[in-house]
Structures are given as C-alpha cells and as structure tokens.
Amino acid sequence: MSNPVLITGGAGSVGRQLAGMLLEDGKTVRIFDLPFMDFSGLEDEEGVEVVKGDITDADSVISAVAGVSGVLHLAAILPPNSEKDRDFTFRVNVDGTRNIVEGLKAGAPEAPLVFTSSISTYGDTSGENPPITVDHSQGAIDVYADSKIAGEKILLASEVNYIILRVASIAVPGFLEPPEPWPFTAAQRVEMIHRDDVADALRNAVGNEKAVRKVFNVAGGNSWRLTGKDYVEDFFNVMGAPVDMAVYRDSPGWNDWYDTEESQKILKYQNRSYEYYSDQMKAIVEEMMAG
Amino acid sequence: MPQSGQEMLEESIGSCKQIADGLGTQNAAWETSIVEIIEKFEEVSDTFFFKTMPSVPVTRTAMREAASLLDLKNEGDWKGFEASLDSMISTAQDVIEKAGMKGTTLT
Secondary structure (H helix, E strand, O other): OOOOEEEEOOOOHHHHHHHHHHHHOOOOEEEEEOOOOOOOOOOOOOOEEEEEOOOOOHHHHHHHHOOOOEEEEOOOOOOOHHHOOHHHHHHHHHHHHHHHHHHHHHHOOOOEEEEEEEHHHHOOOOOOOOOEOOOOOOOOOOHHHHHHHHHHHHHHOOOOEEEEEEEOOEEOOOOOEOOOOEOOOOOOEEEOEEHHHHHHHHHHHOOOHHHOOEEEEEOOOHHHEEEHHHHHHHHHHHHOOOHHHOOEOOOOOOOOOEOOHHHHHHHOOOOOOHHHHHHHHHHHHHHHHHO | OOOOHHHHHHHHHHHHHHHHOOHHHOOHHHHHHHHHHHHHHHHHOOOHHHHOOOHHHHHHHHHHHHHHHHHHHHHOOHHHHHHHHHHHHHHHHHHHHHHOOOOEOEO
C-alpha cells in the first residue's frame, strides 16, 4: 500500500472530489479536517483514512502529515468569511500553512506540498497589459489575498517541495446565488476556471516532479477570457433573471487574464471550455424548469 | 408579459392571507398551517431564485393551488379543502426548498 496523500480540508466538496480522483489513480488518501465536519461516506471507504483535527494545532497537524507521500493543502478561510476577522483568517491560512511545513520537515521531508493560492494575490492589474504572468508583483487588496501572499512566503523560504497554484475565480456549475457585488467591474477582464478543471490541476500536481518548487497560474484558458459584463449577462440570461439587477464592484477587483501556458503544459487541466460550462448551466436550468 | 416567479409568489401570499382570515373558527390546525406558509413565503420572497425562470413552474403551481384553496373556502367545501390543503403544504415545501439555494457561483 502506497503512503497516503493528505488532503487538508478534505471533508468539503472539493476534498471529496479529489479523494475520489486519487483513489481512481490507485493512491490512498488521508483526509484531515475539523472534528465537527461531516465525514460520512469517507470513514468506511477503502483506501481512505480520516484524521480529525485543527490546522491551527501544530500537534494534530504533525500526526496528520507523518508519512504522507504528498499534501494537497486546501484548508483555508475563503472570501467572504476571510474578510470578517483578519486574525482568524491569518491563523488558519498562514499559521496553518506553517504547521504543515513544520510537519513535513519532521515527518515527510520529501513529500510535495500543493498549496492552493489565488490570483487575487496580484491585486488590481486592470491597467496593465494581459496576460498576467507568475513573476508579476503581488499586492493584496483584501485579507484573503494578503493571507495567501503570507502563506506563499512561508513555502518559498522553506525547503519543502512546494507547488504553488494561484487559482482563478472558480465557476461552479450549479443553480446558485450570484455574488453581490460581483468581484469585478463590468468592463474588467475576467478569466475564470471550471471547478472540475481546478480539481484536475490539483490531481495532476500530486507526484508531478516537473511541478515541484514552481508557481503556476491556474485559470480557464482562452475560451474563458471575457469581460465582467459578458460573463454576468450570460449568467443572468441563462437563469432568466433581469440583467439590470447585477451589482458590480465600483472599482476594479483582482480579476484579469492570465498566462497559463506553463501550467497547462505541466498540469494538463484545461479540459472544460466556457461553452461547456454554459451548456452545463443551461441543462441545469432546463432540468429545473421541467421538474 | 408573463408573470415572474416573484409576482406569482406574492399572489400566492395574498390568497393565503385571505384563506387564513377566520379559518381558525373552522379548524385551528388548518389556520396554523396556512399562517406558516405565509411566514415562510414572506421570508424567502426576496431571494434570487424568485427572479429566475426556474422559479416559475413551482410558484405557478403554488399560486394556482392557493387560488383553488381560497375558492373551496369561500364555497364552504371543507372536505375538498382538507384534501387540497395537503397538496398546498407539499407544494409550499417544494417552493421553500428550491428557494433555499446555497453558496455562490464563484469561489
């Protein structure tokens, strides 16, 4: 039996999706998440080990990390919750990452650590020429991005085999509430990514030697390069909702078009076009109309 | 222009209010059920769901059932009312469940 891949925050929907994918790849998985999370369907699954603990507790992280073949570090406080309490966000997103790094040093020094960072770390790039490359300067405009920049710094200064994925805004195919406001202006460039392409990038980063000690932009690719207005109008039209109720940011947010040439070459994750996503959304709405 | 889900929900609430008026003298439990439906509908009425096309089928059903229930009340057909009330409660649950969409399209 191979050493397990640790998925922090693994009891959530993305963690579960990844666990399934890694099992398909013949790997074993260790899920690490807070004790009050719902672990149903995971605890009895062959090839899955559940470790309940808190990422901010160094001791529980050390035991979770011991002997792993890799880490997919998903545990984080995400927007909008990340903006409510800076200290708490930093405890989870920054101190938690530090605990993983320390745990790896002690218990699995060779194991790669895949860190889910964010393209929000570039800040407002709307006045620049796209695409935004990974060597672009970082400048947070919110707490979440600030915490991710701090997390990246811990990895870059460490000796662990990090793989940093700066993930774009994730488009989830589902009948869900639109954000208010949308995290961009109407005229702003946006390049999102399909949720399942993010999962593919994470899956393909595990055990990928070409990705080690590199930083990647992870975004949807050419078909996802739109303006904020294009994306939002499509969304409201599919939903059959009045477009004029969309609320945009007053000033540019952190969305842009990204250079993903290297990430796609190494991680091979851009498998779902914007048209594919649009068709999925239409099918979801049609199913609801019929039901 | 066809009615939106929100307009049909509001019409359903209006019918339910008329149904609830004085219903307790006939059956207190029925009145409680209708008042609960009104409260829940008012609670969810501003959600995005009712501004979308997928809200139309289920709110149309709720609107028609509420109108039919009101007719039965006005006719004093209490046997028919009792049977239709069960259907209205089931439809209301469907409306509330569908309106309770979670999360956002972006993370």
